Amino acid sequence: MKIEVEGTRCAGHALCWREAPEVFPLDAEGYNALSGQGPVPVDDQHVELAKRGAAWCPEEAIRIVE
Numbered sequence: 001m002k003i004e005v006e007g008t009r010c011a012g013h014a015l016c017w018r019e020a021p022e023v024f025p026l027d028a029e030g031y032n033a034l035s036g037q038g039p040v041p042v043d044d045q046h047v048e049l050a051k052r053g054a055a056w057c058p059e060e061a062i063r064i065v066e
Contacts, residue, residue: 010032010059012031023049023053
């Protein structure tokens, strides 16, 4: 599984990080640090966390690529 973060949609609420800090690091300004990096692989043990973190994004900036 991979995740992709659309930086133009990320508003910096950090709800993804609160749900899954192991998957969604933040940059110095509090935005998702994976923004604009293309599809990023998720470790098998973090798949459920990634899905929960993505579901918490109010802007739907995180896309799950399976």
